[in-house]
Amino acid sequence: MLVTALALARPAGAASVDTNPMNYDPQVLEAYQHFYNLDYPGAVALFEHFHEEHPGDPQATTYLLNAVIFQELYRQDLLDTTFYASDGFLTGRHATDEDAKARDRILSLADEAVREADWRTAKNANDVDAYFARAWARSLRCTYVAMVERGFGAGFRLATKAKDDAQHALALDPNYVDAKLIVGVYDYVVGSLPWPFKLMIGIAGITGSKSQGMALLDDAANRGVITRVEARTVIALFLRREAKYQEAIQVVLILKNQYPRDFLFCLEEANLRKDAGEGMAAVEAYRQLITANSDPGYFASAKPELAYFGLGDALRGQRHYAEAAQAYEKAAWITSVGTELKIRSLVDAGECLDLVGDRLQAVKDYQAAIEAGPNTTRAETARRCLRSPYKGT
DSSP: OHHHHHHHHSOTTGGGOOOOGGGGOHHHHHHHHHHHTTOHHHHHHHHHHHHHHSTTOHHHHHHHHHHHHHHHHHHTTTTOGGGTSSTHHHHSOOOOOOOHHHHHHHHHHHHHHHHHHHHHHHHOTTOHHHHHHHHHHHHHHHHHHHHTSOOHHHHHHHHHHHHHHHHHHHHHOTTOTTHHHHHHHHHHHHHHSOHHHHHHTTOTTOOOOHHHHHHHHHHHHHHOSSSHHHHHHHHHHHHHHTTOHHHHHHHHHHHHHHOTTOHHHHHHHHHHHHHTTOTHHHHHHHHHHHHHHTSTTSSSSOOHHHHHHHHHHHHHHTTOHHHHHHHHHHHHTSTTOOHHHHHHHHHHHHHHHHHTTOHHHHHHHHHHHHHHOTTSHHHHHHHHHHHSOOOOO
């Protein structure tokens, strides 16, 4: 296992790539195996141990920060890419289930990593590892602030600082390829933001380039040491936003083949086949995922509600409205479902039920959606559907 992990960690052409030596440490490699199989408790435990063994090192702190943040995002269903595939994520009001204890730990670890990196760069202005660690920590904090707290202005300021640190690392060492992930995401996102949103958060005049961002991400995906998986994941999301579904599927298949028991990679293949218009093939992909999850231990961690929601979307696209409503309702009432996904599922179930004439159950679903998130954009949709049955668009 260790030999395999080391081989995966060292990309082709690794001699021309520079990185923090910690990234090849056996403990780190083992922790990442847990991380990419969505065994977040296992990853967090291993990174905590590594963090304790390397006090004062911002890279060790950021490993732990990364695992803790993604564990929390997964708990809240915020790693479902259907949430980000349109600009509705930016403009809508969404429900989150922020855990104060998790938030405090995340912010504390982010502050710790930045302090440690500040100390290192004050001693050595050419410490490229410290610049990268600070960029990574700031980008992770930005991810949390934007996705959970919906603080896009604060998130953008953090993203800008992270990008500046990553660019500085690349200026010091152009072969520090992992830093290209952070710069690439920034360039692509800023280059694709709708103009009204740029005005809203006060970044008019700040430019980015989608093509340049994708080129940087492609290099990180091919030559990065600890950013290859993340870079490919982001590339697949961006390709999806651009409706380049077949290209995105090919990227996801690479990830799925590398980590076949990562629930999210399996889910994303089904999501992309649905968006690509593959119809009943997508339905079958979701059903296979749900069946695989029924095998105890196949996935270290699964979110069946995400698969049921995707199944509902796929069935709805094929006009199988009654079956779609059943799938949406299963998603909504799974105990672990996040609030936002619950609301989305109930509203979509109600709309499908209206389309088949089951007004009584549709009303119940709309009412449950409003109760779950009264101040959300989806609750407004539910209220409209209570006043007048949904007739399709």
